[in-house]
Amino acid sequence: MRIALLAAPLAFLGAAAAAQTPAPNPQIDYAGFIELTGSLQQVREAHRLERDEFLARAAAEGALLLDTRSESAFAAGHIEGAVNLPFSDFTSKSLREIVGNDPDRPIYIYCNNNFSDNAAPVISKMAPLALNIPTFINLHGYGYTNVWELAGVMPLSDVPWTSGLAPPDEG
Numbered sequence: 330m331r332i333a334l335l336a337a338p339l340a341f342l343g344a345a346a347a348a349q350t351p352a353p354n355p356q357i358d359y360a361g362f363i364e365l366t367g368s369l370q371q372v373r374e375a376h377r378l379e380r381d382e383f384l385a386r387a388a389a390e391g392a393l394l395l396d397t398r399s400e401s402a403f404a405a406g407h408i409e410g411a412v413n414l415p416f417s418d419f420t421s422k423s424l425r426e427i428v429g430n431d432p433d434r435p436i437y438i439y440c441n442n443n444f445s446d447n448a449a450p451v452i453s454k455m456a457p458l459a460l461n462i463p464t465f466i467n468l469h470g471y472g473y474t475n476v477w478e479l480a481g482v483m484p485l486s487d488v489p490w491t492s493g494l495a496p497p498d499e500g
Contacts, residue, residue, distance in 0.1 A: 337410045342390050366466055373465050377480035378437075379488060384408075386477065387437035393428060394437045398450070403449035408439060409489040416464055424471050432472045438464050439479040 344468040388410060396403050396411040403413040413425045427436055440460035441451040441465065454460065461478050468476045 347426070359379060362466075365470055369466055369469055372469075373462075373478065376465070376476060379480055382481060383437060383439075383477065383479045384488065385449070386435065389435070392435045392437060394426070395464075397438065397460060398441065402441075402450040406485070406490055406492040409452075409491045411491075418458060419471070421471060424468075424473065428473055430493050434476050435475045435477065436468060437477045437479070438468075438475055440464070443479045445482050445486050451485065466488045 341435050357425070386392060387408075390461045394408060394411040396407045397416040397419075398407075399415050399417075400413060403411070403415075406411070412427060414423060428436060438461055441454055442446055442456065442459040443462065444453075446449040465478060468474075
């Protein structure tokens with residue numbers, strides 16, 4: 330009888346522990362993300378360009394200067410010639426619409442953390458969460474491997490910046 334009394338709570342605890350472990354989601358692969366991230370560390374380092382080379386290459390025929398910040402940050406200002414596709418909108422379809430069908434097309438990326446101003450529209454993010462990192466990883470994951478990143482930190486005045494904000498109404 331005593332064993333039966335102990336067995337019921339143990340069975341309940343086992344069922345409760347099993348109920349607390351959510352079923353795996355086949356559409357989320359954390360281990361795959363970790364593997365992809367690790368495999369790209371040295372590739373990313375070799376694909377960082379100083380300002381002058383970055384700007385020259387990004388302006389070349391067929392190159393894409395991609396700004397993956399939010400639509401509002403992009404509208405407030407961006408490097409001249411940049412095209413916006415917010416990182417949160419990355420899908421195979423949206424990338425193909427912006428990048429095209431050539432997976433070898435050179436893509437040039439930058440983020441808030443490339444600028445020292447720390448003022449709108451480029452408020453600095455925590456260094457491990459800088460947008461260049463997930464953008465680089467995701468572009469590779471989607472099959473676009475000719476990705477180049479702006480290296481270094483500079484003031485906005487060091488790049489040809491376009492402000493999308495309308496001037497104040499003087500009327």
